[in-house]
Amino acid sequence: xxxxxxxxxxEVTEMGQEVTLRCKPISGxxxxxxxxxxxxxxxxxxxxxxxxxxxxDSGMPEDRFSAKMPNASFSTLKIQPSEPRDxxxxxxxxxxxxxxxxxxxxxxxxxxxx
Amino acid sequence: xxxxxLHLPTLSVxxxxxxxxxxxxxxxxxxxxxxxxQESGKGPQFIIDIRSNMDKRQGQRVTVLLNKTVKHLSLxxAATQPGDxxxxxxxxxxxxxxxxxFGTGTSLTVIP
Numbered sequence: 680x681x682x683x684x685x686x687x688x689x690e691v692t693e694m695g696q697e698v699t700l701r702c703k704p705i706s707g708x709x710x711x712x713x714x715x716x717x718x719x720x721x722x723x724x725x726x727x728x729x730x731x732x733x734x735x736d737s738g739m740p741e742d743r744f745s746a747k748m749p750n751a752s753f754s755t756l757k758i759q760p761s762e763p764r765d766x767x768x769x770x771x772x773x774x775x776x777x778x779x780x781x782x783x784x785x786x787x788x789x790x791x792x793x
Numbered sequence: 794x795x796x797x798x799l800h801l802p803t804l805s806v807x808x809x810x811x812x813x814x815x816x817x818x819x820x821x822x823x824x825x826x827x828x829x830x831q832e833s834g835k836g837p838q839f840i841i842d843i844r845s846n847m848d849k850r851q852g853q854r855v856t857v858l859l860n861k862t863v864k865h866l867s868l869x870x871a872a873t874q875p876g877d878x879x880x881x882x883x884x885x886x887x888x889x890x891x892x893x894x895f896g897t898g899t900s901l902t903v904i905p
Contacts, residue, residue, distance in 0.1 A: 779886065
């Protein structure tokens with residue numbers, strides 16, 4: 680079975696540019712999560728969706744960050760304009776329905792803002 | 794200036810020995826707990842989970858123990874192998890069961 684798929688795997692761009700990260704959750708999962716991981720702060724939850732609806736975006740650091748989930752099989756995390764301090768690994772995870780279920784992670788996008 | 798990052802607890806074990814990784818959680822209302830393994834360049838990988846109505850759960854070479862009295866979770870890995878070298882995270886759910894709260898992780902190094 681295909682797991683969570685993220686693209687691109689690596690992104691290097693100059694500050695001020697728009698960055699779009701993409702995620703395809705596991706088919707049938709109804710919850711999707713975006714995380715950021717850095718050495719300084721560890722793994723931080725940015726936003727999560729249930730049934731394509733954003734439930735909690737309190738972790739989104741600034742208005743420069745936005746996330747969408749137009750359908751059950753696709754989500755984007757956008758940073759505009761990007762800044763060097765946004766450099767991190769961004770993970771997407773999805774979770775199935777019914778009781779207590781683990782989140783399943785993609786392999787992340789390593790983002791470097793120069 | 795020098796940057797200061799998270800100080801990850803580290804554990805080094807000899808190949809073939811058993812490993813025990815510990816985790817303290819803070820929310821007494823949490824009812825679901827998960828252990829993840831993260832290898833370099835990869836996302837966290839689910840290892841084993843346990844619900845709060847259980848004290849122990851076993852998988853293949855791994856055992857999770859839950860002590861709700863002291864809010865402590867542990868992961869035991871039997872006959873540790875070089876492929877077990879990774880960072881291990883515990884995660885707990887809050888009372889909603891939707892959000893997971895991750896610990897800072899423990900770095901396990903297996904010495905051949």
